[in-house]
Amino acid sequence: MRVLVVEDDVKMSGLLKRGLAADGLVVDLARDGELGLEMARSSEYDAIVLDVMLPGRDGFEVCRALREDGVWAPVLMLTARDSVDDRVRGLDTGADDYLTKPFSFVELGARLRALARRGPIERPATITVGDLHLDPATRGVRRGDVEIELSPKEFALLETFMRRPGRVLDRYALLEHAWDYGYERRSNVVEVYVRYLREKVDRPFGVTSIETVRGAGYRLRRDGGAVA
Incomplete structure (x- = not known):
């Protein structure tokens, strides 16, 4: 098992090695x-x-750059700071695990072996389909360089589509992923919010990304949208 350790402290890097x-x-x-x-x-x-x-570039920036470059090796972040915000930020930039100093080498080794068993699975911090980009951490959405403002429910619905490009999703699958059990399953809430999404992510740009598959449901095109 081959591991890369990125650590600027000479004493700590020697101990890790x-x-x-x-x-x-x-x-x-x-x-x-x-x-x-x-x-x-x-x-x-x-x-x-x-x-x-x-x-220079801190660990958060390095981790994000790795993921943007398509490097999917599992990342374990080390820090002396034990705040929830730091842990959340690390995981949202693409890290797989987090360990606070001081730590046990037995635990570090076990965590690394567990990460290695997962392998280099692609799990980008930002979801991209064509020129449509969605960042779950910042709740940001843009098409190309244009920012798009979405309500929380519109965001949840778009994220459901973007995590499954090309797949036909029926209304029950969309309700399951984007709504809680408080919604009436026989209502037309899915149809209403699909229309809202189209008005914001498609129509202003002259594209069609969310397609209706008659009798089956809806599908987000793999290319993120075709000229209408």
Whole structure:
């Protein structure tokens, strides 16, 4: 199992290398975020250990850049800061796990082995279908460079479509993913909100992305929209 450790503190990086090597792992070291990015892009790693407090580009920025570059090796972030906001930010930028210093090497090794078993599964922080982009963390939506304002329910419905491009979703599947059980299943709420979405993400741009599949439901085109 080959692991990349991105840590600027010389003493800590040495401890990490020795501790993980004693656990049978092959460890490469990078002392800053830029070098870590370069190494992760050029070599295949089973997991990446990424310190949050790096000089220049911090660990959050490095993790986001890795995902944007299509590097899907599992990432475990290390930090001395134990705030909920930091953990949330790390996970939202594409990290898979989070460990607070000081930590046990036994636990670190076990977490890395668990991450390696998952493998490099694509899980981008931002969902993109064609030129339509959705960021679940910031609740932001844009087509190309144009920001689109959506209500919470419109956002939930669009996210449901964008996580399943090309798939036909019937009204019950859409209700299950975007509404709670308080909604009347026989109402036309799905049809109403699909119409709202089309008015915001399609019509102003002269495209058709959300298609009606007669007798079956709705589908988001894989290309994110065709010229109407």
